[in-house]
Amino acid sequence: MSDLLEQFKRMIVEKNRAEVCALLxxxxxxxxxxxxxxxxxxxxxNEVRDLFKARKVGVPELLLSLDLVRQSIDxxxxxxxxxxxxxxxxxxxxxxxxxxxxxxxxxAMYQGYGYRVTDLGKNTPVARFVExxxxxxxxxxxxxxxxxxxxxxxxxxxAAIKRESxxxxxxxxxxxxxxxxxxxGADGYADSAATLIEETDxxxxx
Amino acid sequence: MDQLTSMERVLLTLKGEETDRIxxxxxxxxxxxxxxxxxxxxxxxxxEVAAEAMLYANRMVGDDIFLCFTDLSVEAADFxxxxxxxxxxxxxxxxxxxxxxxxxxxxxxxxxxxSSGKRMGAYLxxxxxxxxxxxxxxxxxxxxYGPLGVLGMxxxxxxxxxxxxxxxDAVKEGLEIVxxxxxxxxxxxxxxxxxxxxxxxLPASRxxxxxxxWEEFEGIYAAKLASAIGESGILLAHHGCGYxxxxxxxxxxxxxxxxxxxxxxxxxxxxxxxxxxxGRDATLMGYVPTELLYVGTPMEVVRECVRQINLLGxxxxxxxxxxxxxxxxxSLQNARAMVTAAQFFDRFNAEFxxxxxxxx
Numbered sequence: 001m002s003d004l005l006e007q008f009k010r011m012i013v014e015k016n017r018a019e020v021c022a023l024l025x026x027x028x029x030x031x032x033x034x035x036x037x038x039x040x041x042x043x044x045x046n047e048v049r050d051l052f053k054a055r056k057v058g059v060p061e062l063l064l065s066l067d068l069v070r071q072s073i074d075x076x077x078x079x080x081x082x083x084x085x086x087x088x089x090x091x092x093x094x095x096x097x098x099x100x101x102x103x104x105x106x107x108a109m110y111q112g113y114g115y116r117v118t119d120l121g122k123n124t125p126v127a128r129f130v131e132x133x134x135x136x137x138x139x140x141x142x143x144x145x146x147x148x149x150x151x152x153x154x155x156x157x158x159a160a161i162k163r164e165s166x167x168x169x170x171x172x173x174x175x176x177x178x179x180x181x182x183x184x185g186a187d188g189y190a191d192s193a194a195t196l197i198e199e200t201d202x203x204x205x206x
Numbered sequence: 207m208d209q210l211t212s213m214e215r216v217l218l219t220l221k222g223e224e225t226d227r228i229x230x231x232x233x234x235x236x237x238x239x240x241x242x243x244x245x246x247x248x249x250x251x252x253x254e255v256a257a258e259a260m261l262y263a264n265r266m267v268g269d270d271i272f273l274c275f276t277d278l279s280v281e282a283a284d285f286x287x288x289x290x291x292x293x294x295x296x297x298x299x300x301x302x303x304x305x306x307x308x309x310x311x312x313x314x315x316x317x318x319x320x321s322s323g324k325r326m327g328a329y330l331x332x333x334x335x336x337x338x339x340x341x342x343x344x345x346x347x348x349x350x351y352g353p354l355g356v357l358g359m360x361x362x363x364x365x366x367x368x369x370x371x372x373x374x375d376a377v378k379e380g381l382e383i384v385x386x387x388x389x390x391x392x393x394x395x396x397x398x399x400x401x402x403x404x405x406x407x408l409p410a411s412r413x414x415x416x417x418x419x420w421e422e423f424e425g426i427y428a429a430k431l432a433s434a435i436g437e438s439g440i441l442l443a444h445h446g447c448g449y450x451x452x453x454x455x456x457x458x459x460x461x462x463x464x465x466x467x468x469x470x471x472x473x474x475x476x477x478x479x480x481x482x483x484x485g486r487d488a489t490l491m492g493y494v495p496t497e498l499l500y501v502g503t504p505m506e507v508v509r510e511c512v513r514q515i516n517l518l519g520x521x522x523x524x525x526x527x528x529x530x531x532x533x534x535x536x537s538l539q540n541a542r543a544m545v546t547a548a549q550f551f552d553r554f555n556a557e558f559x560x561x562x563x564x565x566x
């Protein structure tokens with residue numbers, strides 16, 4: 001790996017926004033997008049995820065590193081770099097819930113690993129999930145909720161999405177555990193950002 | 207059946223002395239509004255409605271402790287944060303319109319008098335009403351959301367967490383202002399006659415900031431709340447429903463008499479270790495999963511309660527409670543199941559042991 005890519009990766013892991021911004025214009029002059037992703041962005045994502053998993057950093061550090069990844073991807077590709085692997089994910093927080101920090105972390109994780117992400121935001125009606133899933137035919141729909149008050153809507157959404165689009169559905173959020181995920185009919189459940197990608201691989205392979 | 211009053215049972219439990227049964231705190235808050243058909247907005251804003259609903263829910267469930275609480279937006283609302291009051295769920299800030307839009311806004315927060323605030327004032331009225339009605343027989347606990355949590359309601363947790371790293375001094379300015387108001391809020395709750403105050407520091411867990419960051423950004427501020435509660439001579443409880451809560455750091459800064467929790471504490475390998483390490487000085491309160499209360503049958507809840515009483519109830523100093531607020535849109539049946547499990551613990555325990563013996 002070049003010194004430039006190594007430094008870029010390190011600055012993401014160390015959450016140094018100023019350095020990341022300074023390096024961004026230099027990267028495309030010396031490396032292809034593919035090299036930048038494979039040699040810097042993905043390894044940075046792996047390291048950040050491992051640090052979080054090992055409890056060496058907290059949610060703020062995870063958020064900031066992911067924000068720098070998001071900023072880098074947008075800067076490098078003017079927003080067109082997502083979809084570097086061929087998977088497409090639709091994400092949203094279910095109707096009745098406005099807590100979107102977890103969903104935003106999931107968005108950044110997927111984006112950092114090259115998924116194409118369609119983010120429907122928070123408080124998303126069931127009909128909107130279904131409409132977009134039907135028209136965009138994603139590989140996966142991810143639905144988040146923090147609350148118990150939205151579980152019935154979650155169940156409705158999962159049934160309708162599967163019926164109308166055939167997409168797999170994963171769920172997550174503070175109130176969800178694997179038992180509730182099973183009861184609402186989800187194909188998978190991720191308990192944290194640390195396990196998201198492995199769970200996704202498992203669901204899509206199934 | 208019960209031989210002690212709730213007050214006697216709870217006080218003996220806190221002292222680590224023998225009781226007739228494990229006390230229960232159902233944390234049936236928002237769900238209580240179903241008792242009178244009250245709406246979520248009325249429950250959050252009308253002290254008469256909230257107090258009446260909580261009283262009836264307690265009579266229905268039969269639990270021992272009142273946690274006087276409506277929702278987490280109370281403090282932020284009186285700083286000027288716009289709050290949304292949905293009809294089908296709990297009140298929350300309008301996150302599209304945060305009061306703290308930029309890091310420089312932390313220092314612009316205005317100190318307010320809690321008793322004059324629309325929401326904190328109404329909340330204090332709920333405390334008064336509950337204390338007047340039941341305060342002699344049952345402990346009524348007040349509640350205060352921790353300083354970092356209150357800032358999160360006015361900034362959005364995601365931005366607040368990044369500000370902690372990128373604009374730490376600005377965040378601390380806000381924490382100083384918020385803490386001053388919360389200290390007065392705690393004193394006002396004491397003046398209403400509550401038996402104790404529960405301090406909620408959600409970020410003190412792996413769902414929040416790292417342990418050292420919690421000490422720097424909330425622990426030292428929460429300690430001021432603890433001092434005010436301690437000076438009042440009332441009980442200090444702590445609630446933290448995050449993943450892997452930081453008991454060690456929480457103990458260092460606020461040393462609560464009660465730990466209400468949802469998960470095994472950071473650094474503990476087992477619940478035995480948790481009990482040995484923290485459950486001798488303090489009373490443990492937990493940790494029936496809210497997910498189970500939502501989807502489980504009453505007998506599944508009873509089984510889990512019996513398991514937890516066996517796990518944490520030995521030697522007293524244990525209060526059976528949900529891991530967090532009882533799910534507000536489900537029935538109260540499983541709250542009642544928790545009390546039933548405590549009341550008939552010996553009988554259920556023997557039956558379940560017999561079931562296991564037969565299965566083996």
